[in-house]
Amino acid sequence: MMDEYASQRRTGAEPLVAVARSQCIVGIELGGTKIICTLARRHDDIIETRRLATRDPVTTLAAIETIVDGWVRTHEVQALGIASFGPIQLDRTADDYGHIGQTTKPGWHGTDVVQRLIRRYGVPTQADTDVNAAALAEGRWGAAxxxxxxxxxxxxxxxxxxxxxxxxxxxxxxxxxxxxxxxxxxxxxxxxxxxxxxxxxxxxxxxxxxxxxxxxxxxxxxxxxxxxxxxxxxxxxxxxxxxxxxxxxxxxxxxxxxxxxxxxxxxxxxxxxxxxxxxxxxxxxxxxxxxxxxxxxGLGDDAGPLGSLALALDAMQHAIAVDAQLHI
CATH class of the missing domain: 3.30.420.40 (ATPase, nucleotide binding domain)
Structure with missing residues (x-):
């Protein structure tokens, strides 16, 4: 797992050219009916939030990438958190890591949600279910x-x-x-x-x-x-x-x-x-x-979007720990 994060930063997709950049994280909450993409410096310092309807996989993922591409051009995105509806493969050693399993949502079975975004942005990335991510957010900043x-x-x-x-x-x-x-x-x-x-x-x-x-x-x-x-x-x-x-x-x-x-x-x-x-x-x-x-x-409707940011923070902190170990 640690090697994977380091590899993402060394061999991931080339970042888009940007000027006047500021360091940020990106969270993507992919729900059954809507997607919330969040650009933030911290969980309590939100720069921009974009909402989309969840449609077919091709249309939906292209729309997400359009939003994140724009943010990458103007900000230094350091980490990405993906909180997705399930079932989704979360075993990082599996060939279909980050793919949607048998779902009630038509057309999504087998869709690669996570690996395609890792390849595109080349930043430390953490994925979990949308409800697991919301639970994490409640533990850090909410009612748990x-x-x-x-x-x-x-x-x-x-x-x-x-x-x-x-x-x-x-x-x-x-x-x-x-x-x-x-x-x-x-x-x-x-x-x-x-x-x-x-x-x-x-x-x-x-x-x-x-x-x-x-x-x-x-x-x-x-x-x-x-x-x-x-x-x-x-x-x-x-x-x-x-x-x-x-x-x-x-x-x-x-x-x-x-x-x-x-x-x-x-x-x-x-x-x-x-x-x-x-x-x-x-x-x-x-x-x-x-x-x-x-x-x-405790976080109300913000639990989901904040959960995706919690995952991004986990990914970033893990990458920092990996760097520290590599330089010992």
Whole structure:
């Protein structure tokens, strides 16, 4: 890994000629419906933010490169962070490192997201899932500061979970895909779900598109008193129940477009979560402190873009460490 970063700087693509340059980092949050590209000196010193719609891979990646090319001409970009929707190959030793896996997003399977950007810009680069990156940002600058373990769950176009243990995102044979877990459903709820792979997994039941398909209404047209929200809350509570008893996080942050637009959901989920846990094990501690155990992200909608900057900072710091070792 260290040799790879050094190699990126020695043999990467020739940087575009620039004048009046200032040292910066670039973060790219590639989400299911939108992309946010960020040019910054630090996480709290943003120079420019550009937003794009996520379309087909060719159009989307070309648009990202147009933006970053412009920044490279006028700034000294030192590192790049890529926070991408998944599944994505994160094993740096794999031939398809940085490629999108089997996904619900049409046309993206097999797309090289990371290696093409490494070749183009030749700067230290770190990649992770968009939700893992958001979790990292929350640990550094948001609602998980000072903790050793936490989860960040996002519910929007899809459902994802970033898991951090000891300051590191969890990876193994791939990365967590907790949004596709199967959970116990409310009695009488037999809707088949919307996930093309699993039907009634969590994502197939509570993602934005799933809720719209179930109700037959656009998101904005669904009223706050619609019965669907009780089903959503119960499903998310069951997911969180499973996370608590497997990952044992100190805190769970619940973000994404669905809960951020319906703030009443988190209290509903808390109530159902306490009922699901039933006082088992450490459940009594969770129940008595539920208001701090399951909360909204501290960074709000900025968690994702700041997560991509966190990855860029990691890449830059790693490159500095490599240089120091090379000169010992």
């Amino acid at each position: 500061r000072g903790l050793s373990s936490w989860c960040y769950i996002t519910i929007g176009t899809g459902v994802g979970a970033g898991i951090v243990i000891g300051g590191q995102t969890v990876q193994g044979l791939g990365h967590p895909e907790a949004g596709h877990m199967l959970v116990r459903r409310m009695p009488g709820d037999d809707w088949p779900g919307a996930c093309p792979f699993h039907g009634d997994c969590v994502e197939g039941l509570v993602s934005g598109p799933a809720i719209e398909r179930r109700t037959g209404l656009s998101g904005d047209a669904i009223t706050d008193d619609d019965p669907v929200w009780a089903l959503v809350a119960d499903t998310v509570a069951a997911m969180v129940h499973n996370m608590i008893f497997t990952v044992v996080p100190e805190r769970i942050l619940l973000g994404g477009g669905v809960p951020s637009r319906r703030p009443f959901l988190i209290p509903m989920i808390r109530s159902r979560l306490v009922s699901h846990i039933g006082g088992y094990g450490g459940g009594d501690l969770i129940a008595t402190d539920i208001g701090t155990r399951l909360i909204a992200p």
